[in-house]
Amino acid sequence: QVQLVESGGGVVQPGRSLRLSCAASGFTFSNYAMHWVRQAPGKGLEWLAVVWFDGSYQYYEDSVQGRFTISKDISNNTLSLQMDSLRVEDTAIYYCARQGGGAFFDFWGKGALVTVSS
Amino acid sequence: EIVLTQSPATLSLSPGERATLSCRASQSISSYLAWYQQKPGQAPRLLIYDASNRATGIPARFSGSGSETDFTLTISSLEPEDFAVYYCQQRSNWPPYTFGQGTKLEIK
Numbered sequence: 001q002v003q004l005v006e007s008g009g010g011v012v013q014p015g016r017s018l019r020l021s022c023a024a025s026g027f028t029f030s031n032y033a034m035h036w037v038r039q040a041p042g043k044g045l046e047w048l049a050v051v052w053f054d055g056s057y058q059y060y061e062d063s064v065q066g067r068f069t070i071s072k073d074i075s076n077n078t079l080s081l082q083m084d085s086l087r088v089e090d091t092a093i094y095y096c097a098r099q100g101g102g103a104f105f106d107f108w109g110k111g112a113l114v115t116v117s118s
Numbered sequence: 119e120i121v122l123t124q125s126p127a128t129l130s131l132s133p134g135e136r137a138t139l140s141c142r143a144s145q146s147i148s149s150y151l152a153w154y155q156q157k158p159g160q161a162p163r164l165l166i167y168d169a170s171n172r173a174t175g176i177p178a179r180f181s182g183s184g185s186e187t188d189f190t191l192t193i194s195s196l197e198p199e200d201f202a203v204y205y206c207q208q209r210s211n212w213p214p215y216t217f218g219q220g221t222k223l224e225i226k
Contacts, residue, residue: 035215037162045154045162045205047215059213095161102167103209104152106174110161 002026002107004096009112012086020112022079022096029077030054033099036070036081038092039111046092049081050099064090086116120144120211124204124218130226137193139221141206146186150210153182153191156220157202165204166191193223201225 008020022034036048049060049070058070069082079096093111100106121144131137141151149169154162164173166182169189179194193200206218 044220045156045207045217047207047213047217050213050215061214100164100167102152102171102173103150104164104167104207105154105162106164106167108161108163 002098004098004107004109006094006096006109006112009094009114011115011117013118014086014088014116016086017082017084018086018114020081020083020094020096020114022081022109024077024079024096024098027098029072030074034070034072034079035097035099035105036068036079037095037097037105037108038090039095040089040092043092048094051079083114086114088116090114091116119214120147120208120216122206122208122216122218124206124221126221127219128222128224130224131196132226133196133198135196137191137196137200137223139191139204139223141184141189141191141218143187143189143208143210145211147208147210149185150208151182151184151189152207152209153180154205154207155200155202156205162205196223198225 003025005023035050051070051072055072067085095111096109097105098107125140153166156162170182203220
């Protein structure tokens with residue numbers, strides 16, 4: 001069965017960096033585009049970034065463009081999100097999600113909590 | 119950027135009743151709209167994609183309709199497990215893939 005498991009969350013000071021990972025299993029990772037979506041405490045969902053099925057293209061939401069980098073390690077079935085210059089407003093649960101056949105997000109991980117605080 | 123506006127913000131109904139949730143897009147998105155359900159402490163779950171197609175394993179009481187700018191998620195007869203927050207999302211004009219702000223469906 002499809003599984004997505006995020007790791008790497010934690011508490012970090014403003015201005016510092018953090019790297020999230022998402023371990024994928026149960027499907028052919030190289031065939032699917034993958035996304036990161038976040039949810040601030042008590043708030044709605046915010047799409048952040050997508051990486052193409054083969055890792056060739058990446059697109060970002062404006063507020064993280066230039067600070068966050070999404071990447072895909074097909075050999076290890078792992079999706080990553082490198083987050084630099086973190087801000088207090090980046091505090092959220094970060095979900096990885098698979099882009100399914102309908103081009104929407106058909107499987108999600110359980111999420112990783114990132115807290116940016118001094 | 120396409121803005122999705124969901125209404126109402128909160129919907130209070132009883133089990134067995136019919137729920138109708140609305141999502142309006144700031145410009146035409148054809149049928150490129152999905153609905154997700156999120157329960158407390160859980161990740162979102164895809165319910166409906168391309169406006170009216172149920173995702174795998176989704177019960178028939180969930181249905182979606184609409185096109186262009188106006189969309190509806192209908193739950194024909196509410197079960198206790200249906201009380202949750204529902205989000206719509208568009209993929210017509212990306213990036214970004216925008217979400218609505220959510221509708222909380224609560225027990226009356």
